Amino acid sequence: MTLTNRDIADLFERISDLLEIKGEIIHRVLSYRRASESIRDVPRDLRVIAREGGLTDIPGIGKTLAEKIEELLETGKLEFYEKLTAEIPATLVDVMRVTGVGPKKAAMFWKERGITDLASLEKSARSGRLRDLPKMGEKSEANIIAGIEMLSRRTGRTPLGQAYPAAQAMLDALRELPQAAEGAIAGSIRRGRPTIGDVDLLVAVSSMDDAPAIMEAFVAQERVARILGQGPTKSSVELVNGLQVDLRVLERERWGTALAYFTGSQQHNIRMRERALERGLSLNEHAFSPIDDNRQIIEGAPKILCRTEEEVYAAVGLPWIAPELREDAGEFDAAESNTLPDLVTLDALQGDLHMHTTWSDGSASIREMAEAALAAGRKYIVITDHSRGAVIANGLSIERLLAQQAEVRAVDAEMNGRIRVFHGTEMDILADGSLDFPDDVLEQLDFVVASLHVSLRQPREQITRRLLNALENPHVDLIGHPRGQLIPDREPADLDMDAVFEAAARSGTALEINSNPQRLDLEAQYARRAVEMGIKIAIDTDAHRTTELHYLSYGVLTARRGWVSTRDVLNALPVNEFLAWAAGRGR
Ligand code: DGT
Ligand code: CA
Ligand code: CA
Ligand code: ZN
Secondary structure, three states: OOOOHHHHHHHHHHHHHHHHHHOOOHHHHHHHHHHHHHHHHOOOOHHHHHHOOOHHHOOOOOHHHHHHHHHHHHHOOOHHHHHHHHHOOOOHHHHHHOOOOOHHHHHHHHHHHOOOOHHHHHHHHHOOOOOOOOOOOHHHHHHHHHHHHHHHHOOOOEEHHHHHHHHHHHHHHHHOOOOOOEEEEOHHHHOOOOEEOOEEEEEEEOOHHHHHHHHHHHHOOOOEEEEEEEOOOEEEEEEOOOOEEEEEEEEHHHHHHHHHHHHOOHHHHHHHHHHHHHOOEEEOOOOEEEEOOOOOEOOOOOOEOOOOHHHHHHHOOOOOOOHHHOOOOOHHHHHHOOOOOOEOOHHHOOEEOOEOOOOOOOOOOHHHHHHHHHHOOOOEEEEEEEEOOOOOOOOEOHHHHHHHHHHHHHHHHHOOOOOEEEEEEEEEEOOOOOEOOOHHHHOOOOEEEEEOOOOOOOOHHHHHHHHHHHHHOOOOOEEOOOOOOEOOOEOOOOOOHHHHHHHHHHHOOEEEEEOOOOOOEOOHHHHHHHHHOOOOEEEEOOEOOHHHHHHHHHHHHHHHHOOOEHHHEHHHOOHHHHHHHHHOOOO
16 A cells, blocks of 8 residues: 555654654654644645655755655655654554643653553553552543543544645636536535535536546546546545545536535435425435425426525525535524524624734734735734743743834834734733733733633633633633634633623623634634624634734634624724724723
């Protein structure tokens, strides 16, 4: 079996984990991790790049790593890895994936208790053999058992932030073909799910004679690692990053029917079919067909083909329903009673209220972020670097924070009204629940984001209390990434969300939908609950570099899945109304 880019990226990640367990210098650990990440983003087969001699052009790949990649491509093996795993069991990296177990603990469990994999870890934890080790106890033992259970619930789904750009690039290439009349991404990406099982692409042609040309071009794309199936109407491929992509080609006349069907969700489709049956029609991916009293399709009766989705919904007596709502979660009742939400759009967003600069852990200056946000169409931004407690993120002391204000004001003046630049902070909510800056400092800022970054595994009551403390402070305007999850690997904090929503509604504090595709936090179902309670939502990028300012579209998808309308969104306000909102909050 030939190795794909994903196989090699996975191996490098494994090596970096093993080196960390072994206690290697951090520089070496990180060089493998960086290489792994950068290989995952390479859109072409490494084999081809190697042949061209271009491996060292990949960011993070030097001469040594390039040689290792070549060895893997040629032999399917890596001597360095074989030696390493003779020293340390390879399955220890699974132990390290359990929440609360880092490389140091994994090494300790192995050396002190002979634990080599998840099964032996679970056995030891359940039989109470870990509690007597240094820095362990009954509680951490119970946490390990819970962590193992969580791990087994995780699936092989791909984060939206990886699947979406790949799907879009594939589609763009197909749409350039003269035979392609229509093209779309369907399935869970179109519905904006945070993780994706596989990619579903649709292309319409004027005549099915044109279908083979589309299929040929599809399977010949550079990022395709293997062809799983190729037929006249459907083909499936696996990409170099491991993602599966299905393409269906169909006649233009039934574009609407097919697009609605393959957008799903499956539950939504089932309800659509039920509604069709009530109207004497059978619905499948091709067409509506008239049925008789025994629900048999009437031979020879004309079928209804729909060119647009609007026609499909009209055939079952409904207005068009936005894809993000198609989860059978109340959208049929809302459509029936004409109370579908006026969903927020990317164009409606005027501001971005959360971003970082070189003052803390960002990679661009205030001026560079302002210019890039202007180019992206924003009318105002808030600079929110980390606070002093966030030491690893180079958080700002009070002195540096106040010094930063002068630079923000200067950049704001330089931008000359083309975009407004405001001064804020992303302040840590400390482990004991107190806030990282005193009120007399917060008072001097235009906008305050407060976030949980540390001690995210505290018990429910304790961590909820921390968030409530922040919500009760009149200077805190927004809670950043409220639940603290990371996709796909970190579970959210164990928060009492009812208490959080009640407090936010009472204090008028806004809650964030963080658009970084690794976060998408609040998730849709919580955002929906928040707006039902009248809480304002801010859709922010949390950008740490200029190229992350485009993340906003992922946040918008998530908001729309959460039934968030434009009037619910704080940063959809024009700048003067935004300032008035902030001024009305005790400042
Ligand atoms: P995924 O890929 O797991 O992230 O989720 P989807 O929703 O993209 O699911 P997928 O790729 O299996 O199918 C795409 C759409 O096609 C799905 O949302 C609804 C439709 N579909 C597929 N199979 C069935 C089926 O057996 N029954 C119905 N009603 N619809 C189906
Ligand atoms: Ca899919
Ligand atoms: Ca599929
Ligand atoms: Zn943060």
